Amino acid sequence: MQFTFVPLFLALTSAQGYLRPSACRPLANGLISDCGSSTDAFQIKDVILTPSIPVAGQPLEINLIGDLKKEITFGSVTSISTKINGSKLGTVELDTCAIAKERNLMVQCPAKPQHVDIKNTIKIPAYAPKGTYDINAFGFTHDKVRIFNVTIKHTSKDY
Numbered sequence: 157m158q159f160t161f162v163p164l165f166l167a168l169t170s171a172q173g174y175l176r177p178s179a180c181r182p183l184a185n186g187l188i189s190d191c192g193s194s195t196d197a198f199q200i201k202d203v204i205l206t207p208s209i210p211v212a213g214q215p216l217e218i219n220l221i222g223d224l225k226k227e228i229t230f231g232s233v234t235s236i237s238t239k240i241n242g243s244k245l246g247t248v249e250l251d252t253c254a255i256a257k258e259r260n261l262m263v264q265c266p267a268k269p270q271h272v273d274i275k276n277t278i279k280i281p282a283y284a285p286k287g288t289y290d291i292n293a294f295g296f297t298h299d300k301v302r303i304f305n306v307t308i309k310h311t312s313k314d315y
Contacts, residue, residue, distance in 0.1 A: 180307060184208070189307045197226035197303040198272070198295075210310065213282030220274045228252070228267040231298025241287040252295055286312050 180189035183203045190200045204219040232252040238245040253265035262274050288311045295303040 187308060187310055189309075191305045191307055192302065193305075195302070196305070197224065197228065197297065197301055199223045199225055200304060200306070210280045210312075212280050212284050212312070215277050215279050217275060217277045220272065220276075222272050224263070224267055224269050224272055226269060226297075226301060226303075228263075228265055228303060229298060230265050232265065232295060232303065234293060234295040236291060236293040239290040240285060242290075284312065288312075 180191040182189050183200065184205045185208050187205065187209070188203050192198075192200065200220070200222040202219075202221045204221070206217040206219070207214070210216050230253050234250045234252045234255070235247060236250070237247040256264055259276065261276065263270075263272055289308065291308040292306075293308075294305040297303060
């Protein structure tokens with residue numbers, strides 16, 4: 157099961173767990189929160205969504221801006237857990253490097269430290285169920301160094 161927000165996390169990657177929401181920094185008008193730390197391999201500066209609120213059946217452009225502080229190599233994994241209305245839909249673990257290659261993202265493995273400005277467009281499925289989505293995504297390198305930790309909370313109105 158691949159959730160529609162998966163592309164947002166493919167350029168990132170962390171495994172030291174979920175942080176309290178109070179420790180998170182809001183991005184994208186509060187839809188996304190950066191719950192990582194200053195020791196994460198990827199330091200998120202901003203996430204810009206166009207349109208600013210996802211609409212079912214419409215494209216969503218995601219612009220991810222930040223600084224990759226540590227090298228990301230093959231074997232990096234992105235884990236995404238999704239709940240809707242408090243019920244867990246599931247968790248997927250994805251090969252970060254394989255997905256970045258498949259989507260032809262700007263950052264490819266092995267990725268050296270650099271400034272990152274990635275744009276990716278996805279289509280939100282028209283059939284997405286109504287409700288409150290809670291998504292936690294984090295990535296980690298092959299040697300378990302956390303790359304990022306983000307959460308998304310979105311209540312769909314148009315779905």
